[in-house]
Amino acid sequence: MRGSFNPMLVSVCVSAVVGLTNCGGGASPDALPTIVAEAPPPGAPPPSNAPPPANTPPPPDGSDGAGNAPAGVAPPPSSCTLLPPLPVRPSRVRNVKDFGATADDLTDDTAAIQRAINALSPGEWLVFPKGRYLHNTSIRVKTPNVVLWSEGATLHATNASNQAMWLEADGVSIYNFTLTAVTENRRTTPWESRIAVFGGSNPRRLLKNNVVRGNRVIWSGPAGSALANSASSAGIFVYHATNFLVAENQVSRSLADGIHVTAGSSNGKVLKNTVTETGDDMIAVVSYIGMDASTPASKVAAEYESRKAGNLNRGILIAHNTVSGQYWGRGITVVGGDGVRIENNSISKTTHAAGVYLAREVSYLTFGVRNVLVRNNTIRDVQTTAPDYITGKPATSFTRTRHGGVEIYSHLFADEAAIGWLRDALAVENIVVENNIIDGTIADGVRVGNGYERTWSYGGRPVTGGSVGLISLTGNKLSRIGTQGISILNRPTLNYNVLCESNTKDGSATAHNMCSGPKFKLPAVSVPVLCAS
Numbered sequence: 009m010r011g012s013f014n015p016m017l018v019s020v021c022v023s024a025v026v027g028l029t030n031c032g033g034g035a036s037p038d039a040l041p042t043i044v045a046e047a048p049p050p051g052a053p054p055p056s057n058a059p060p061p062a063n064t065p066p067p068p069d070g071s072d073g074a075g076n077a078p079a080g081v082a083p084p085p086s087s088c089t090l091l092p093p094l095p096v097r098p099s100r101v102r103n104v105k106d107f108g109a110t111a112d113d114l115t116d117d118t119a120a121i122q123r124a125i126n127a128l129s130p131g132e133w134l135v136f137p138k139g140r141y142l143h144n145t146s147i148r149v150k151t152p153n154v155v156l157w158s159e160g161a162t163l164h165a166t167n168a169s170n171q172a173m174w175l176e177a178d179g180v181s182i183y184n185f186t187l188t189a190v191t192e193n194r195r196t197t198p199w200e201s202r203i204a205v206f207g208g209s210n211p212r213r214l215l216k217n218n219v220v221r222g223n224r225v226i227w228s229g230p231a232g233s234a235l236a237n238s239a240s241s242a243g244i245f246v247y248h249a250t251n252f253l254v255a256e257n258q259v260s261r262s263l264a265d266g267i268h269v270t271a272g273s274s275n276g277k278v279l280k281n282t283v284t285e286t287g288d289d290m291i292a293v294v295s296y297i298g299m300d301a302s303t304p305a306s307k308v309a310a311e312y313e314s315r316k317a318g319n320l321n322r323g324i325l326i327a328h329n330t331v332s333g334q335y336w337g338r339g340i341t342v343v344g345g346d347g348v349r350i351e352n353n354s355i356s357k358t359t360h361a362a363g364v365y366l367a368r369e370v371s372y373l374t375f376g377v378r379n380v381l382v383r384n385n386t387i388r389d390v391q392t393t394a395p396d397y398i399t400g401k402p403a404t405s406f407t408r409t410r411h412g413g414v415e416i417y418s419h420l421f422a423d424e425a426a427i428g429w430l431r432d433a434l435a436v437e438n439i440v441v442e443n444n445i446i447d448g449t450i451a452d453g454v455r456v457g458n459g460y461e462r463t464w465s466y467g468g469r470p471v472t473g474g475s476v477g478l479i480s481l482t483g484n485k486l487s488r489i490g491t492q493g494i495s496i497l498n499r500p501t502l503n504y505n506v507l508c509e510s511n512t513k514d515g516s517a518t519a520h521n522m523c524s525g526p527k528f529k530l531p532a533v534s535v536p537v538l539c540a541s
């Protein structure tokens with residue numbers, strides 16, 4: 009199977025047994041039976057210009073990028089989150105109108121735009137003057153280091169199933185566009201997203217140095233209309249890319265995730281974006297092992313290391329974003345990943361599930377989670393409000409998972425749990441949750457280890473809580489909490505403990521009887537450098 013084109017690898021949350029947990033379900037055993045999501049069947053044919061089968065195994069992603077910062081110590085955030093200056097428009101640029109594109113009329117501009125892009129030499133700029141242009145299929149950019157630059161342009165996609173501004177060469181950048189689209193129901197692939205960083209005909213080639221900045225992926229018509237949403241799948245879809253920057257974009261009402269980072273992406277920054285009212289996670293780092301959830305653990309174990317090399321996301325910085333009001337999914341998530349910093353974000357009105365969610369999930373067979381720093385975020389109104397906007401599938405009425413404001417767990421199939429090293433590999437560990445404000449939750453403020461010592465089933469296979477630990481919860485300020493401030497469900501052991509210090513609930517110290525003291529090992533979080541310049 010490996011090496012053949014697998015829709016699982018390019019999907020935002022599609023599965024044969026779809027969606028009770030990843031991509032919005034919330035995976036707690038007590039929530040399992042309540043939601044049935046819908047998604048295209050896994051065998052649905054891709055569009056005619058979809059990527060052909062990849063015929064090479066995934067390469068190692070080449071990331072290094074991990075420096076060690078002990079718990080609670082990290083480089084100054086300013087050096088990490090400082091944006092580079094915008095590029096200066098060169099005196100000589102190409103103009104899309106010179107290739108026949110016409111703004112503000114009903115004529116389709118796909119051919120003209122594609123002709124203009126194909127005419128670019130590496131490094132050239134293509135300027136889109138003010139006005140609204142139409143395209144009826146994805147626009148593909150295969151020349152490295154070109155810049156797509158809007159000067160007040162709107163791109164409107166008229167095809168729900170093939171609509172991406174598709175960056176498929178190194179260094180391709182897109183700045184300042186307004187992007188609207190026709191949508192039908194929720195889709196899953198990069199070419200059904202609105203901006204895709206994706207290798208296209210060679211999806212396993214690691215793309216480098218792409219920039220998506222200052223764009224607005226927005227809805228353009230009333231609820232219930234074909235213009236009510238902004239993208240059929242994710243608003244911005246980053247697939248197997250490194251050294252990428254997704255900054256200062258707005259995504260509103262995408263049918264799947266707002267910003268979706270997957271497939272062994274590394275050393276990337278997601279900074280200062282605004283994401284609202286999406287149909288799934290607002291910002292997601294998701295690492296699929298890339299096998300169906302029915303795959304027996306023995307097969308997962310046999311292929312684990314090679315798949316990890318190609319599919320595990322590493323070294324992602326998610327900072328200074330504002331996310332609010334999704335009707336399905338979570339606020340900011342790491343569902344499989346190593347080395348992720350989630351800092352200084354504003355997360356609010358997560359009507360369906362957690363504000364911050366760190367989990368290994370069985371439904372999509374993801375990797376574990378390790379080395380995550382969740383710091384200085386403001387997390388407000390976790391399932392305490394109803395969504396202001398809902399559309400289409402999967403959510404025609406909204407549901408609540410009763411996740412914590414911050415939710416941390418590992419779930420394993422029982423046969424995975426029985427293989428000791430695989431159980432450890434799929435753990436959620438080395439996590440620091442520090443100095444966050446968590447204000448307003450329907451259930452716990454922070455919940456760790458849901459599913460521990462419990463057994464339930466998914467897809468007919470027994471599932472159990474996996475290993476969760478080496479977690480530090482320090483200095484968090486909790487208020488308006490529905491149930492417990494901190495809830496620890498796994499018993500502390502040497503390697504799987506939760507340290508709780510200096511947390512408050514309504515101004516008074518709060519902890520939990522399963523919090524362990526410093527007699528156990530502390531987490532040693534290894535977070536991406538990304539801050540050198």
Ligand SMILES: [Ca+2]
Pocket residue numbers: 109110111112113114115116117140141142
């Ligand atoms: Ca036109």
